Amino acid sequence: MRIGELSRITGVDIETIRYYEKLGLMPRPDRSPNGYRSYRPEHLERLSFIRHCRALDVPLTEIGRLLDFVARPAADCGDIDQLIDQQLTRVRARLKSMRALEKQLAALRTRCGRPHDAAACGILQELVAAAQGEACACHGNTSWTIGGRAASR
Amino acid sequence: MRIGELSRITGVDIETIRYYEKLGLMPRPDRSPNGYRSYRPEHLERLSFIRHCRALDVPLTEIGRLLDFVARPAADCGDIDQLIDQQLTRVRARLKSMRALEKQLAALRTRCGRPHDAAACGILQELVAAAQGEACACHGNTSWTIGGRAASR
DNA sequence: GAAAACCATGGAGCGGCTGCAGGGTCAAGC
DNA sequence: GCTTGACCCTGCAGCCGCTCCATGGTTTTC
CATH class of the missing domain: 1.20.5 (Single alpha-helices involved in coiled-coils or other helix-helix interfaces)
Incomplete structure (x- = not known):
């Protein structure tokens, strides 16, 4: 899926998606031969997670920390x-x-x-x-x- | 009165006072021979007004509009x-x-x-x-x- | 006469985007 | 084949309301 579709599905502005990628919150997607970003369902999931947290007014840096927790399930929950x-x-x-x-x-x-x-x-x-x-x-x-x-x- | 004193009295940071001046919210004060800003009581008054509005979360642009009203008392209040x-x-x-x-x-x-x-x-x-x-x-x-x-x- | 406090300017940085300039790519319609 | 329009790319500037910094001058205090 290209960035426009991802944007339409999630309601997140294209520029914002690229911004999240630059910050490292979104993993770099594959590229089509023409250089277009090519997203997979996991990206959609992750972007939804980020937006949900943003809707809860969680700052981007803390969302990054949350995503780290998600990545290391054994970490302490405190x-x-x-x-x-x-x-x-x-x-x-x-x-x-x-x-x-x-x-x-x-x-x-x-x-x-x-x-x-x-x-x-x-x-x-x-x-x-x-x-x-x-x-x-x-x-x-x-x-x-x-x-x-x-x-x- | 110099900027430091104005800052102390109003509790407004020195940098913020200069910032307001740059925006045109605060009128340019006279300068002492050494180039220091020299404020009069009216400045204090005006700065207090601005801060009071800011405490009410009024954006700076709208504070500018309010100050315009204050300057033109005949304007319509609507x-x-x-x-x-x-x-x-x-x-x-x-x-x-x-x-x-x-x-x-x-x-x-x-x-x-x-x-x-x-x-x-x-x-x-x-x-x-x-x-x-x-x-x-x-x-x-x-x-x-x-x-x-x-x-x- | 030295140290500390004060003041000046111009510019960068914060968060979380948003917008824009200046290009490349691709499908549809004439 | 050629134009139109939709889509995509990168990189950079701008928004708000400050805040901080570098660099240098001035005044006050000991």
Whole structure:
């Protein structure tokens, strides 16, 4: 099977497949006489495994480690355990901060009712005030300019 | 105030401050005769604003847009509204998928009890099986190798 | 007067792709 | 036989939001 077919079946972009090969996550496939990559069912399997792990947000380096475990069935399983634990911890931490973030954004959203000038916009006022309260309770500049415009963008 | 002090007050890395300047988010400060950047309170304010938005996970490009609104108080507020809405939608979508992810990882975690060979590890078995079920119910290879090792990593 | 702390610039690197330039290969239709 | 279009190749640049580094100048402290 050529790379296009593999891509269609798995839903993985062609460039991404080649990228995985370059990283060494996918084994180098045989080549047809014309130089085209020629994949076998095992490649499909392996690519599916990688994508499944990516869907679980496992970094590519750790997927590499998992694949090593798969290759050495006698290895101790504790490391796999730990890897999943780490991932779970990461996800839970991120989840926590995102929940807080959602709350803040939702609160911010309610500050802006119907159309009006930006000068009167509760959202902007809130953002500016929060920033001022955060970093410098010291100098109390409450102007609307926040330090003027940048030179060029 | 020099860049180091600004960095200390705001907790923003020096390199990051210079980066924001390069992007045009921070206005170019005056320079001392020796070439050092010389910041005024407005810069502090503006940097705080940027960081506050970043803490809300607002992308730098959108922070730029917000700063534009701040500079043009007469602009219509609907766009700000929309910007926050978009952000909220993004965050909620991400939250949803992360909750699903946490569930999957937690389930995976319970599959591995005490120490044992990787060959018998429920986590790996689960991952491999899930990947196989996902992409190819068609060829049914259930070997443990997932397409062999890559050439080199 | 030496050492340490501070500042400058420009550029590379991170992860995980994605896109593009500039080519080669192959099958179908005229 | 020739064009069109789909497919494939390699290698390299770009995305985001920083972070780090090399190399060199300046200021402060002991």
